Amino acid sequence: MPKVTFPHMGESWRAFKMLLNDLGNEVIVPEKPNKRTLDFGVRYSPEFACLPLKILMGSYMEACLNGAEIIVTSGGSGPCRAGLYGQVHKKILNAVGQDIDVIVFESPRAHPIDFLRNIKKLNPGRLSYLSVYDCVTRSWEKLKYLDRVEKLTHSLRPIELEKGNTSKIYQKVIKWLDDAHSLEEIKRAGKAALEELLLIPRDLGRNVVKIGIVGEIFVLLEPSCNLDVEETLGHLGVEVHRSIFLTDWTRDNSNRTTQETLTALEAAKPYLPTPIGGHGQETVGHTVLYANKGYDGVIQLAPFTCIPEIVAKTVLNGVSKIHNIPVLTFFLDEQTGKAGMVTRLEAFVDLVNRKRTNDNYDLKLGMAT
């Protein structure tokens, strides 16, 4: 049985593990990125590589040490470094003596043959296409529930009566989905998880600030990469709305375009008319949409030296003024410390709160006019 691993992105590994397992592979579950992952990543990556490349590098190295033989990853959309990650990782790993193969999934729409060929490589059990389809459907369902459950925690955290309760229950219920296998079981476990979360005692009268989160997909989806920014904000009384979820994005890239992204790209048009790779246009577009929907602020998360996000940030300068919405940007690298981030978040939430109570608040001067 081939030993397979894949990138760690939030809780999605639970679904991917099931999928690859069902196809007859031995799965080396990637560790949640930690200190050691980072150390490996920094040691083996180019110094100025973006954070996702480094973290993945570290993860793969760890997986190699645990016996992985194949890495499954996606090619990434648009003209950015992510599109070359797979090959660069392979070159580097091979150069340090790790005999590993990398299977890069490109969008099935653009490369249907490659897609099928790749599926074949990962299907040592020689399941029929129908069974493969069934496996994919079930893991997709699981992924969708994982997203829904996570989304719910975003709105519960700011109003929970006892601080930390949501995170605690979340950790508990998410495991229920692990044990679910058939479509029926997955649905049942997912619903139960949502219901359990809704039992958390809440303070409905609380004043809640709404902040949208935009930026590069990997740092958005992997909490250990963004230093748990969503949880921190939740505990500061902020309801966050993240602009990217895996089940929105993968669908967007592999088949029909979702409604939401379409409008985000349209919203970006006046400010950034050309696709610039990564999620640069989405970042700008979602910021405009959040402003239109009356959000109190936007936080942009980007890897240090991330090309599209640097362009986006420059453009957001203007967008923030025109739409009168405060934007805070974090460029994250392996040295970003949590304490510093929390301080900046507190200051930002404070500013947003003051702006909220005084509509004439001037962002540039930092005072009421």
Add this chain to the structure above:
Amino acid sequence: MKIRLGIPSSLFYYVYYPMWHVFFEELGVEIVLSGQTTKTLLDKGVKEAVADACVPIKVYFGHALSLKQKVDFLFIPRIISVNNQTIYCPKFLGLPDMIRHGLSDMPPIIDVEIDSRKGWFSLLKAYIKIGRRLNKNKLRIIFAYLKSKKAHKYYLSLLKKGLHPSQYIEHLNGGMEPVLPSYDGNKPDFVFAVLGYPYEVHDYYISSGLVSKLKEMGVKVITIENIALKKSSLSGKLEKRMFWTFSDTVLNSAYYLFEENNIDGIIHLTAFGCGPDSMVDTLMEIASRDHPEIPYMSITIDEHTGDAGIATRLEAFYDMVKRKKEAI
């Protein structure tokens, strides 16, 4: 009164200025350049650009700012692709947007999209649009375009013969007639390749005069513009091509030179904060390990690179090459 058109003297300037020079002269437009990069100019750019941007973008911000009150239009075309295969770095794609929304009170920007993937005559169409923005007659524009295209070809042919962009551009701006490097009778000791993006390698200030310094040491320098790539030596190196035009050229030049084994040393010049280069430099490094016979060095420039630091490293590199040669 003539329209005053500002062209920031950085980034695409080193590739397309000879062409633009002819095009706009033909149209009777007055070209205003920001000139050589200076410390003041860079400082301004560093202050106004996003802190995390690469040095060349900061330099460009400085150039654009210095033209702010002097022109009626800024010319910042959105050049996406000119060869149908690779596109320019995302920062080029968003360049006009960054200048428009990242700086305040800038003059109107002519940001016509240039993308050869958009079908036949797309380049001509783009130039017609540019001309129309300046209110010129269509026939006159087409004529100017054809003439400028010829100028561009001529420029490229000079580069292939060994000329460096800055030499020719200086000539256009009133400097001396460019002389092709010839070393008959006085053969240079060594030939080095300095690989990097034109706006780094040929910008005297941010490269701390690297190319001139080497020349003073008696080294003949070739740059990516001087290299005629042969397809054969490139296949099978990286399964997927580098997406970005300049990066693709730099990397392939390196592969080519390593393969041909006809050069005494390779220097990769890269800018602090450059995204694509983190990939390019790693891949070049890996390639250089397969060719230990050719000394390789990578130099990173940032906004504080000192003259002295570069000189020391060049001398050390030169000595190493020399020792190696003598050992054989």
